[in-house]
Amino acid sequence: MDLFLRLLQFAARYRAGLIFAIFLVFVTTGLGMVPPYFTRLLVDSQLSNYHALEPAAQQSLQTELWALVLAVCGGLMGLRLAIAIVSYVRSMIMVVIGNRVVFDIRQQLYRHLQRLSMRYFETRSTGRIMTRILYDVQAIQQTLTGNLVDIITNSATVVFVIVLIFWINWRLGLIAIGILPLYVFNFLAWRPVIRTASTEAREQFSEISGRLNDAISGIRVIKAFTRERSEARRFVHEVREIIELNVKAGRARTWLSVISTFVTGVASVIVIYVGGREILFAGRMSYGELIQFNAYLTMLYSPIIQLVTINEQIQVAMAAIERIFELFDTAPDIQERRVPVILHRCVGEVEFDHVYFSYDPNEDVLQDICLTSQPGTVTALVGRSGSGKSTLINLIPRFYDPTRGRVLLDGVDLRDLQITNLRKQIGMVMQDSFLFAGTLRDNIKYGRPDATDAEVVQAAIAANAHDFVTEFTDGYESRVGERGTRLSGGQRQRISIARAILRNPRILILDEATSALDSESEAAIQDALEHLMQGRTTFTIAHRLSTVMNADEIIVLDYGKIVERGTHAELATAGGIYEMLCEVQFKQAVEKMEEHEDALRAQQDDGRRKRDSGGERSEDGGDDN
Numbered sequence: 001m002d003l004f005l006r007l008l009q010f011a012a013r014y015r016a017g018l019i020f021a022i023f024l025v026f027v028t029t030g031l032g033m034v035p036p037y038f039t040r041l042l043v044d045s046q047l048s049n050y051h052a053l054e055p056a057a058q059q060s061l062q063t064e065l066w067a068l069v070l071a072v073c074g075g076l077m078g079l080r081l082a083i084a085i086v087s088y089v090r091s092m093i094m095v096v097i098g099n100r101v102v103f104d105i106r107q108q109l110y111r112h113l114q115r116l117s118m119r120y121f122e123t124r125s126t127g128r129i130m131t132r133i134l135y136d137v138q139a140i141q142q143t144l145t146g147n148l149v150d151i152i153t154n155s156a157t158v159v160f161v162i163v164l165i166f167w168i169n170w171r172l173g174l175i176a177i178g179i180l181p182l183y184v185f186n187f188l189a190w191r192p193v194i195r196t197a198s199t200e201a202r203e204q205f206s207e208i209s210g211r212l213n214d215a216i217s218g219i220r221v222i223k224a225f226t227r228e229r230s231e232a233r234r235f236v237h238e239v240r241e242i243i244e245l246n247v248k249a250g251r252a253r254t255w256l257s258v259i260s261t262f263v264t265g266v267a268s269v270i271v272i273y274v275g276g277r278e279i280l281f282a283g284r285m286s287y288g289e290l291i292q293f294n295a296y297l298t299m300l301y302s303p304i305i306q307l308v309t310i311n312e313q314i315q316v317a318m319a320a321i322e323r324i325f326e327l328f329d330t331a332p333d334i335q336e337r338r339v340p341v342i343l344h345r346c347v348g349e350v351e352f353d354h355v356y357f358s359y360d361p362n363e364d365v366l367q368d369i370c371l372t373s374q375p376g377t378v379t380a381l382v383g384r385s386g387s388g389k390s391t392l393i394n395l396i397p398r399f400y401d402p403t404r405g406r407v408l409l410d411g412v413d414l415r416d417l418q419i420t421n422l423r424k425q426i427g428m429v430m431q432d433s434f435l436f437a438g439t440l441r442d443n444i445k446y447g448r449p450d451a452t453d454a455e456v457v458q459a460a461i462a463a464n465a466h467d468f469v470t471e472f473t474d475g476y477e478s479r480v481g482e483r484g485t486r487l488s489g490g491q492r493q494r495i496s497i498a499r500a501i502l503r504n505p506r507i508l509i510l511d512e513a514t515s516a517l518d519s520e521s522e523a524a525i526q527d528a529l530e531h532l533m534q535g536r537t538t539f540t541i542a543h544r545l546s547t548v549m550n551a552d553e554i555i556v557l558d559y560g561k562i563v564e565r566g567t568h569a570e571l572a573t574a575g576g577i578y579e580m581l582c583e584v585q586f587k588q589a590v591e592k593m594e595e596h597e598d599a600l601r602a603q604q605d606d607g608r609r610k611r612d613s614g615g616e617r618s619e620d621g622g623d624d625n
Contacts, residue, residue, distance in 0.1 A: 003321050010104055011144060014097045021097070022152055024090035029156040031083050033164060036295035038072045044288035090149070098145035106137050109327060117333035118399040119359075132327050139320035147317065150310050154303035161300045168293045169278065169285055172271055176297055179267045183301045186263060187308060190256040197249035204242050211235070264301055268294055334398055340418035346425045347410050348375035348506040348537035350396060355405035357391060364403070365391050366560045373553070375506075378538040380551035382578060387557040389541045393509050396539065397426045409507075427505035427536075429529070431512040433496035435484030440469055441476040443484075443495055447503035455502060463498035463528040465491070497528045508533060510540040545582060554578065 011018060110133060121129070166173040215222060215231055222231055275290040285293075355369040366388050373379045381389040394400055395407050398414050407414045414422060427447070435443045444459055445451050451459075456476065460466040468491055472478040484492045500508065510529065542548050549568045556564035556571070556578050564576045571578040 003318055003325060006325060007140060007143070007321055010101050010140075011097065014100060017093050017097050021090050021093040021149070024086050024093075025149060025152045026156055028083050028086050028090065029153055029160060031079055031086070032157070032299075033160050033296075034079055035076060036292040038076055039295065040286075040288035040292040042068070042072055042288070043291055044286050094145040094149055098141040101144055102137055102141045105140060105324070106133060109133055109137065109324065112328060112330075115332045116330060118394070119333055120330060132323055136320035136324050139317040140324070143314060143317045143321070147310050147314055150306065154306050154310070157299060157303045158307075161296045161303075165293055165296050165300070168289050168296075169275070171278070172275055172293055175270060175274060176267065176300060179263065179270070180301065180304065183260060183263050183305065184308075186259045187256060187305050190252045191308075193252040194249050194256070197245045197252065201242050201245040201249065204238065204245065208235070208238050208242070211238070260301070260305070264298060267297060267301075271297055334401060334419065336419050337416055340421070341412055341416045342418050342421045343410060343412065343425065346506040348425075349373070349408075349410050350507060350537055350539075351406075351408040351411075352392075352395075353406040353408060355395065355402045355407060357388075357395065357400065357403050364560055366402075369405070369562060371555060371562065371565075373537050373539065375537055376535050377552040378533060378540065378550070380548035380554045381539065381541045381557060382548060382554055382581065383557035384577075388560040389557055390511060391560075392557070393511060393539050393541065396507065396509060397423050397428070424503075425506045426509060427500035427503050427507070427532075428509045428511070429493070429496050429500050429532075433484070433492045435480050435487070435492055435495060437480065437482045439474075439477050439479055440472075440495060443480060444476075444498045444502055447499055451502055456498075459498040459502035460495075462501050462531050463494045465494035465498050465528075468494075494528060497532055501528075501532050506536060508536045508538040510538065510542070512541050 113129070113133070162173070162177075165176055212235070215235075222228060271294055272290065275285055275293065278285040279287065279290060350373045352369045352371040355366055356364050357366040358364045369392065371379070381392060383389055391400070395402060395414075398417075398419060401415060409417065409422065409425070436446065441453075441456055444456050448455075453476075457466060460469055460476075469476055469478070478486075480486050480492075480495075484495070487495070540548065540551065545568075548554055551568070553565060554568060554571055555562055556576065558577060564571055564574065564578055566574070572582050573579060
């Protein structure tokens with residue numbers, strides 16, 4: 001009930017439209033009760049006995065009866081037209097209100113989602129979050145526009161019909177109500193079968209959706225291992241299971257419908273039998289009243305079953321609504337002060353003051369980090385995988401807050417700063433450069449939507465991206481595809497750098513920005529990064545020595561602690577972890593050089609053998625001649 005009341009809060013701003021639509025529901029339901037009365041008028045008139053009358057009597061009644069027929073036909077036509085118009089108006093009001101409520105909820109939900117901390121997204125699957133926004137919210141629209149109207153319509157129909165049948169003949173009314181338990185029992189008998197099969201089908205459909213997503217995402221792997229037929233067979237097998245479950249549910253629904261129709265028929269037979277006795281032997285009913293009663297009887301049972309069905313649909317919808325409000329009730333880990341500090345001029349000094357951090361309360365990922373980066377300097381973070389490098393830089397834009405200690409920007413605790421103001425001072429270039437499925441221009445301008453075209457081009461030139469952009473047919477209007485799939489890794493990285501350059505941040509974070517690139521791409525990107533780092537406080541994580549050797553300070557992390565710090569010259573011969581990393585990378589570089597030289601020698605030897613072989617064939621040819 002609390003969930004439904006919370007849901008109604010979203011619809012409260014449209015209360016006038018809702019009230020009017022509900023009023024129209026009662027109007028259409030009431031109008032739907034009138035046609036059986038018109039039928040009664042015709043039957044109870046002398047029209048049914050017209051041909052049994054004397055010719056003189058027929059002549060005197062003809063005009064009167066014909067007028068009655070025309071009046072009833074005109075009344076029915078007018079009634080149907082009125083019901084159609086009112087139903088259309090009511091439906092459109094509910095459709096508009098339902099869509100607006102869904103829009104409001106999706107908008108607020110998306111905004112709330114954007115405020116949630118990184119921890120939330122790291123502990124939940126993307127598919128689950130998308131389901132909340134897309135499908136669970138859609139259940140709300142069905143509840144408001146469909147279920148709510150159906151509940152009111154069916155409830156009003158049941159009330160109106162019961163009142164009318166008891167008004168016509170209370171004895172037949174008791175019989176109609178007495179047969180109702182059979183109708184309900186039939187429904188309750190088949191409901192578990194339908195529900196179980198439908199639930200299993202939905203679960204199987206979810207499994208297929210997940211597998212289909214994996215198959216599309218991993219199509220390269222499927223093709224590489226020639227698993228197309230195997231995947232197709234598995235997909236067909238799972239689809240057949242869904243079909244079997246749907247057929248099972250459909251068979252149960254068919255039996256439910258057939259038996260319900262039979263029960264309704266039995267009820268009609270009993271009513272006609274008893275009603276006939278009421279007419280012939282007791283004289284308490286007319287023929288028209290019996291027909292009117294039977295017409296109302298057919299309106300009684302179906303709405304009751306529909307109310308039970310709607311209740312089940314609402315329970316499913318309420319589960320979706322509960323998940324939505326669970327998301328609404330998830331508070332962001334990163335909270336902003338009521339009156340935050342705004343840096344109008346950021347110098348770029350970053351300080352870590354005895355910082356501790358943990359994802360798990362029982363284990364610190366960072367321990368007692370003390371570090372100060374002066375404005376315009378480059379700080380390189382080095383260490384083995386899992387040493388805490390990425391966690392450390394994620395504290396700078398306040399993706400997380402320290403468990404203990406402080407991170408300061410220009411002497412101000414980040415927790416005191418306005419989050420938007422803080423993040424506007426920061427540019428990030430990650431190893432996996434994420435591009436949105438838009439144009440190159442849109443992606444470069446993402447951090448500064450108000451940038452001019454000239455500024456976009458200048459940023460691309462500085463990032464060594466302009467040349468390859470102009471090679472595309474549409475230039476800066478070229479679409480990059482989903483996640484930038486139409487670009488190479490190096491091209492995506494340079495667009496990401498151009499995006500950071502255009503933002504013009506005071507603080508720059510480079511997280512292994514060149515680790516996955518070939519030497520040629522790395523050289524072009526390294527030039528772009530050097531241009532980007534000029535005059536900015538830079539934190540860089542890198543596995544290649546070439547990207548950290550010129551840093552003003554190198555911080556070596558191990559198990560969340562700073563174990564070494566200094567310049568490359570100081571640490572390369574200090575006998576610590578950094579020296580070991582240098583030796584490993586030097587050895588790898590030498591091995592690559594030797595492999596390259598071996599390949600060149602093999603090429604040269606192969607060419608020499610081909611030339612020697614060609615010379616021998618020429619000499620043999622000369623001897624033959």
